[in-house]
Amino acid sequence: MKLPGSVLIVDDESHIRKYVSLILRSLGITAILEAADGAEAVTVFQREHPALVLLDVNMPQVDGLKALEQLMAVDPDCVVIMLTSVANRHTVEQALELGAANYVRKDTPKAEMVDALRETITDCFPDASTP
Template sequence: MSDTGAGPRVLIADDQELVRAGFRLILTARGIDVAGEAADGAEAVAMARRLAPDVVLMDIRMPVMDGLEAARRVLAHDPRCRVIMLTTFDLDRYVYTALSLGASGFLLKDVTPEHLAAAVRLVGTGDALLAPSITRRLVERYAAAQPPAAVHRDLAALTPREREVFTLLGQGLSNAELAAALRLSEATVKTHVARIFAKLGLRDRAQAVVLAYETGLVIPDRR
């Protein structure tokens, strides 16, 4: 066990054996328990159900079943599980779909060992890996091609203040920035954000940004 403390239990799903072995070495050396490895999406789903990991590192492109479908099935079976998508392309269009499905973020496969371990620990606490600003850039790229959707009926559950907070949250503002913009304390902002997540069934801030665009509450920059 490393001096950084125990981490979440992780399942690594990638069709490249060297990638799996490398990630296992990196994580175990830092005191993070690797519960298992899967070589394709179908195996990842089966192992996730059997092992109940806290975090799944899921490659997007895999044989038998791709990472998107595997992530969807894993999250449908265990909403408490956190999925980090692995990709070789920054702002991959598939990552946008993965975030919509409930993935907590993405990592490039050439990630540094320190960043990999930190990302797994962060997501394991229930937080989103992506900075909202990065998520916003990703969403804008792929939402801009679509016409603005009608505001989703679920947003009717929000109070006027919560809707205001959600709109700014969808624009990528942090809690500190939200507090400054609305002249509220950070504690009050955190309460609003928690209530918004509960009412809309959101897992984290990354998914909140995606929903804000998909509902038309925030309009992509079409320049």
């Protein structure tokens, strides 16, 4: 897949960032940035302007929902996929209301996660699947 920019992975756990990075690379995405919390995510986003953000909910300093709100304030058209272990209905609805393009659980089997990411990327970036 070819995106019009990089992907920012935001998670306070480095092994999760590495795992998601491997999944993105399996999709052909190699321009990958990382942030360990919501505050760092906003800083990196403002500096690098990634095409896509994969954002955890539970993080220190600034949580994912607050970071999502701040990212949308910077760029209302930014594409954010919540990638988290938190999946209660209220949190999912709140993330979608704040502008998240999708919500994927971290414990989703790898093949299903790949499909969910591919589908969301294709929906948000129609030219991404074109070589």
